[in-house]
Amino acid sequence: MRLRKFSLGLVPLLLLATACGGEDDSKSTSSSGKELDKVTLTLNWYPYGEHAPFYYGKQQKIYEKHGIDLDIKAGQGSQKTVQATGTGQTDFGWADTPALLAGVDQGIKVKSLGVFLQTTPASAQFFSSEGIKTPADLKGKKIAGTAGDALSKTFPVFLKKNGMSESDVKMQNTDPAGKIAAVISGQTDALLGYASDQGPTMQNKAGKPVSYLRFSEHGLNFFSNGLIAGQRTLTEDADLAQRMAAATSEAWAAAEKNPGPAVASMKGASEQLPPGKVLSEQFKTTVTLLHTAATEGKAPGANTEDDWKQTIDLFAQVGMVRKAQPASAYWDAAAAPKG
Numbered sequence: 240m241r242l243r244k245f246s247l248g249l250v251p252l253l254l255l256a257t258a259c260g261g262e263d264d265s266k267s268t269s270s271s272g273k274e275l276d277k278v279t280l281t282l283n284w285y286p287y288g289e290h291a292p293f294y295y296g297k298q299q300k301i302y303e304k305h306g307i308d309l310d311i312k313a314g315q316g317s318q319k320t321v322q323a324t325g326t327g328q329t330d331f332g333w334a335d336t337p338a339l340l341a342g343v344d345q346g347i348k349v350k351s352l353g354v355f356l357q358t359t360p361a362s363a364q365f366f367s368s369e370g371i372k373t374p375a376d377l378k379g380k381k382i383a384g385t386a387g388d389a390l391s392k393t394f395p396v397f398l399k400k401n402g403m404s405e406s407d408v409k410m411q412n413t414d415p416a417g418k419i420a421a422v423i424s425g426q427t428d429a430l431l432g433y434a435s436d437q438g439p440t441m442q443n444k445a446g447k448p449v450s451y452l453r454f455s456e457h458g459l460n461f462f463s464n465g466l467i468a469g470q471r472t473l474t475e476d477a478d479l480a481q482r483m484a485a486a487t488s489e490a491w492a493a494a495e496k497n498p499g500p501a502v503a504s505m506k507g508a509s510e511q512l513p514p515g516k517v518l519s520e521q522f523k524t525t526v527t528l529l530h531t532a533a534t535e536g537k538a539p540g541a542n543t544e545d546d547w548k549q550t551i552d553l554f555a556q557v558g559m560v561r562k563a564q565p566a567s568a569y570w571d572a573a574a575a576p577k578g
Contacts, residue, residue: 267308269300275308276479281329282314283464286508288521289356289435290333294508295501296490305486307479313509316415317464318342325349325469331483336462336569337389337554343569344560350473350568352484353540353575354465354547355491356435356528361390361397361463362451364438365422365429371450374401374457383413383421383430390431392557393459400458419444433463435528439520440513462550463528466540473571480574484540488576491539495526540576 267275282290293311296302302309312329314320317338324332325347336354343349363382365371371380374397384391395405413421418430419441430437434451442449454460466487468480494501502518513521530536533543547566555563566572 269303269308273303273306275303275306276482277308277310278302278331278479278483279310279312279329280331280333281312281320281323282333283317283320283335284315284436285313285511286311286505287436287513288439288502288505288518288523289464289525290508291498291501291505291518291522291525292487292491292494293333294504295494295497296486298504299490299493301490301493302486305482305489307482307486311508313511321347321349321467324467327469327471330468330472330479332467333464334467335389335464336550337392337559339465339467340551340554340560340569343564344562348470349467350470350571351542351575352466352468352480352571353488354462354542354570355487355540356463356465356525357531357534357542357546358455358528359453359459359461359463360433360435360524360528361393361454361459361461362432362434362438363394363429364432364434364441364449364451366445367448367450369428369450371429371452374398374403374452377429377452378403378407379409380428381409381411381426383411383418383427385415385418385431386412388415389554389559392559393454393461393553394431396553396557397454397457397459435521435524439517439524442520443514443517459553460531460549461553462542462546468571468574473574477574480571484574484576488538488540491529494522495529495539498522498526538576538578541578542570542572542575544572 267277297309317335320332320334321338321342323329411427421427422430423445438449473480502522531546544566551563554560
């Protein structure tokens with residue numbers, strides 16, 4: 240992680256180290272001799288198919304072109320990534336927008352540099368053999384969810400928009416890591432998860448086809464994952480934030496055009512990396528989430544204020560945001576991808 244600011248008391252020591260041949264550990268040099276900023280990016284979770292553009296962008300030297308030596312780190316949930324980014328433990332993060340909104344609400348100094356997954360992958364997921372075709376078919380079903388997360392908070396809104404109430408289903412509070420096992424073992428009929436993540440994994444593990452009821456296809460859409468930065472980075476190194484956003488947008492555009500090579504670039508990214516077939520299915524779904532009607536045809540990560548407002552208003556409604564603020568409180572439009 241880059242160390243960007245020294246107290247005045249450390250300046251003489253820094254100069255002495257430089258005079259004695261010390262190196263700036265926030266910089267590196269490319270094979271072509273170009274000076275690069277060493278940057279850490281912490282993901283929302285262990286690497287899975289959604290993250291292919293970062294690895295592809297690094298492999299194809301897209302980040303290097305923008306003066307960045309990118310180090311990709313596994314995460315442990317969006318909430319922890321938001322906290323780590325806001326406190327400067329990582330330079331940038333990849334996190335779910337509801338977690339960002341909640342973090343800002345709690346006083347964490349962090350902002351979005353652009354939401355890339357602008358159509359939510361939130362969905363009810365189940366084996367196709369269940370015969371669930373419409374939201375009404377969920378009546379009487381037992382569903383695994385995690386209390387307090389964005390999925391469980393918004394599911395009642397999804398039900399209401401489809402003429403149902405919370406009493407129409409039976410929710411089973413389940414640890415995030417245990418939801419797939421709950422469905423496979425028959426403890427629950429379905430789970431609340433992301434179509435770009437759990438579904439392909441469950442299908443692979445069980446060897447049975449999985450179907451979805453996507454929130455976005457049944458009247459409820461909101462922002463999902465995007466690139467975030469701490470306020471200190473935005474204030475002290477605005478140029479780096481702009482270059483990181485631009486490089487990430489370019490990497491996503493390149494990966495969308497080359498899905499096979501993009502997924503292949505993840506080889507060796509993690510011991511927990513899903514099988515290639517799962518990665519491909521995850522990324523295939525991910526690229527369907529890049530835009531809303533307002534951003535179709537624009538660069539990945541380019542947002543609109545109206546889309547931000549829709550997401551902010553929803554999470555204020557469900558209680559994840561106590562006091563809704565303008566989009567500018569959560570999103571740095573000046574640093575975000577353009578066009």
